[in-house]
Amino acid sequence: MSKYFQEQIETASRDEIIAIQNEKLVKQVKHVYENVPYYRAKMDEKGVRPEDIKSIDDLRKLPFLSKDDLREAYPYGLLAKPLSECVRIQSTSGTTGRRVVAFYTQHDIDLWEECCARALVAAGADKNDVVQVCYGYGLFTGGPGLNGGSHKLGSLTLPMSSGNTDRQLQFMVDLQSTVLCCTPSYAAYLAECVNERGLRDKIKLKAGIFGAEAWTEEMRHDIENALGIKAYDIYGLTEISGPGVSFECSEQEGMHINEDHFIAEIINPVTGEVLPDGEKGELVFTSLDKEAFPLLRYRTRDICVLSRKKCSCGRTHVRMAKPMGRSDDMLIVRGVNVFPSQIETVLISNGYPANYLIIVDRQKNTDSIEVQVEMTNEMFSDDLNTIHAREKKLVDALKSMLGIRANVHLVAPKTIERSEGKAKRVIDKRNLYQN
Amino acid sequence: MSMQQLSVFLENKPGALGEFAKDLSRYHINMRALSIAESRDFGIIRVIVDDPYEATRILRESGYIVQPTPVVGAEVSDEPGALLHILETLSEQNINVDYTYAFVSQKKNTAYMILRTSDIPGTEKVLGKSGVTLIGQDEIVDED
Numbered sequence: 001m002s003k004y005f006q007e008q009i010e011t012a013s014r015d016e017i018i019a020i021q022n023e024k025l026v027k028q029v030k031h032v033y034e035n036v037p038y039y040r041a042k043m044d045e046k047g048v049r050p051e052d053i054k055s056i057d058d059l060r061k062l063p064f065l066s067k068d069d070l071r072e073a074y075p076y077g078l079l080a081k082p083l084s085e086c087v088r089i090q091s092t093s094g095t096t097g098r099r100v101v102a103f104y105t106q107h108d109i110d111l112w113e114e115c116c117a118r119a120l121v122a123a124g125a126d127k128n129d130v131v132q133v134c135y136g137y138g139l140f141t142g143g144p145g146l147n148g149g150s151h152k153l154g155s156l157t158l159p160m161s162s163g164n165t166d167r168q169l170q171f172m173v174d175l176q177s178t179v180l181c182c183t184p185s186y187a188a189y190l191a192e193c194v195n196e197r198g199l200r201d202k203i204k205l206k207a208g209i210f211g212a213e214a215w216t217e218e219m220r221h222d223i224e225n226a227l228g229i230k231a232y233d234i235y236g237l238t239e240i241s242g243p244g245v246s247f248e249c250s251e252q253e254g255m256h257i258n259e260d261h262f263i264a265e266i267i268n269p270v271t272g273e274v275l276p277d278g279e280k281g282e283l284v285f286t287s288l289d290k291e292a293f294p295l296l297r298y299r300t301r302d303i304c305v306l307s308r309k310k311c312s313c314g315r316t317h318v319r320m321a322k323p324m325g326r327s328d329d330m331l332i333v334r335g336v337n338v339f340p341s342q343i344e345t346v347l348i349s350n351g352y353p354a355n356y357l358i359i360v361d362r363q364k365n366t367d368s369i370e371v372q373v374e375m376t377n378e379m380f381s382d383d384l385n386t387i388h389a390r391e392k393k394l395v396d397a398l399k400s401m402l403g404i405r406a407n408v409h410l411v412a413p414k415t416i417e418r419s420e421g422k423a424k425r426v427i428d429k430r431n432l433y434q435n
Numbered sequence: 436m437s438m439q440q441l442s443v444f445l446e447n448k449p450g451a452l453g454e455f456a457k458d459l460s461r462y463h464i465n466m467r468a469l470s471i472a473e474s475r476d477f478g479i480i481r482v483i484v485d486d487p488y489e490a491t492r493i494l495r496e497s498g499y500i501v502q503p504t505p506v507v508g509a510e511v512s513d514e515p516g517a518l519l520h521i522l523e524t525l526s527e528q529n530i531n532v533d534y535t536y537a538f539v540s541q542k543k544n545t546a547y548m549i550l551r552t553s554d555i556p557g558t559e560k561v562l563g564k565s566g567v568t569l570i571g572q573d574e575i576v577d578e579d
Contacts, residue, residue: 375444375500382442382504412446
C-alpha cells in the first residue's frame with residue numbers, strides 16, 4: 001500500500017513545485033485573458049498584460065476576484081471554454097444572494113477527482129477499501145468529489161448520499177465500509193447511533209474524511225473515540241473545484257494544498273496586501289490548470305494561516321490551518337484582528353457553552369471587548385473564589401488566543417438569544433462607519 | 436445533622452433578586468434564611484428552605500443555576516459569648532469558617548447560625564461534643 005496517490009508530485013521539491021507553478025501560471029493567465037472578457041476588463045483596468053506575468057512572483061500584479069464578481073458574472077461570465085467542451089456543472093448552496101455555478105471539462109473533473117484520491121490515500125485508503133460516501137450528491141460538490149476520488153483510487157465506492165441513517169448503518173455493517181466520507185456533524189450523529197444500537201463491534205471503519213463545515217479538535221476527538229477511527233479534515237470550495245483543494249495527512253496538523261493545481265496566498269482582508277507565510281489573513285486561490293472555470297486570485301473570505309514547516313508524512317505541499325473564521329466576521333479591536341470563532345474555541349475548551357455574545361465598545365478612544373457567556377451548573381460554585389479563578393483562567397486563555405484582553409461577563413442561563421441558523425454573535429457599539 | 440443550603444447564581448443587576456423572590460413565592464418555597472455574596476457582575480444567593488431537594492428541582496427547571504451546599508446549623512443562646520464559644524471551638528480544631536449568617540425562628544424564639552466551614556463533618560462533631568445544639572433540616576420547618 002502506497003503512502004501517496006501521486007508520489008512524485010506530492011513529494012516534489014520546492015524548486016520543482018515552483019517550476020511547475022511558473023509554467024502553468026503563465027499559460028493560465030494567457031488562457032483567461034483571451035477567453036474571459038470579464039477578467040480581461042479587470043486586467044486592462046489595472047494595466048496588466050498577460051506578458052507581464054512571467055512567474056509566480058508576478059501573481060500579486062493580477063486583480064482579485066470576489067464572490068460579488070461571481071454573482072455579477074452569473075451564469076456564463078467567467079466561463080473560459082465553449083459549453084460544448086464542458087461536461088459538468090456544480091453549484092454552491094448559495095446562502096446569500098445568487099447561486100454560483102462552476103463549469104468543468106473532463107480534464108477539470110479528472111484533476112479534481114485526483115485531488116480527492118490523494119486525500120483518500122492520505123487517510124490510509126487504497127483499492128481494497130470500501131468507501132461510504134454520505135455527502136449529498138447533486139449540485140453540491142461533496143458527494144461527486146469523494147465519489148470520483150474513490151473511483152480513481154479503485155476503492156469500492158458506496159454512493160449513499162446524505163440522510164436515511166438506518167440505511168447508512170445497515171450498509172456500514174453489512175458491506176463492512178472501511179472509510180466514511182461525510183460532514184463532521186453527520187459523522188458525530190452516526191457515531192452516536194452506532195453506539196446507541198450497540199453496533200460498535202460490528203463495524204469495520206478505520207478512517208473518516210469529514211469536511212464542508214467547521215469543526216473543532218474536541219469534535220474530532222469525540223468522533224475518533226466513538227467510532228474507533230482516525231478522522232481527517234478536507235477543504236475545498238466549488239469555485240476552485242470542490243473538496244480536495246487541500247486535505248489532512250497522518251500528521252493531522254493542517255491540510256496540504258495541492259500546489260501543482262492551486263496557488264494559495266494569504267492577504268490582509270482590508271488592504272489586499274500579500275502577507276508572509278505564517279501570518280493570519282484571508283486565503284486567496286489561483287487555479288493553475290482548470291480549463292472551464294479558471295479563477296485567478298479568488299478571495300475565499302476564509303481566514304487562515306499557511307505553514308511551510310516540513311511534514312513528517314513526506315508531502316512537500318504547503319499546509320493550511322483549519323479556517324479560523326470568515327473575513328466578513330472579522331472585528332478589528334485595538335488594531336488586532338479578532339474572529340468570533342477564536343472566542344468560541346476558547347469558551348468550549350474552558351468548559352463554557354458555545355452560546356455567547358461579543359460586545360465591542362469604544363470609550364475615550366480606546367476599544368474594549370466584552371464576552372458575555374452563560375453560567376452553567378458545571379461551572380458554578382458556592383465559592384466566589386472558585387468562580388473568579390475559572391473566570392481568570394478564561395480571560396487569560398482569551399488573551400493568549402486574541403492577543404488583547406477581553407473582559408468576561410458571566411450571565412444567567414438562557415439570557416443570550418438562541419438564533420435559528422446564523423447566530424447574531426457581535427454587537428459593535430462603536431458606530432465606526434456611521435456618517 | 437447537616438443541612439443543605441441552596442447556592443443560586445444571580446446576575447448583579449436591578450430586579451434580579453426581586454425576580455428570584457417572585458419565583459420562590461410562585462412555587463411556594465418558604466425561605467428561612469438568606470445571605471448574599473456579591474461580585475461585580477453577579478452574586479451568589481445562599482438560602483435555607485424547608486425542602487432543599489424539591490426546591491433545587493423546581494428552580495433548575497425554571498432555569499436557575501442552583502447548587503445544594505452542605506452547611507451546619509447551630510443554635511445560639513441569647514447570652515454574651517455564645518457565638519464566641521462556637522468560633523473558639525472550631526478554631527481550636529483548626530476548622531476554618533468560610534462564611535456564616537444568622538436567622539431567628541419566631542415560633543421557637545431562638546437564634547441560629549448557619550456555618551459553612553472547611554470541614555462540615557468535623558464541625559458537627561466538635562460542636563456536638565462542646566454542648567452546642569445543632570439543628571437538622573426538619574427542625575426548621577414551622578408546624579403551621
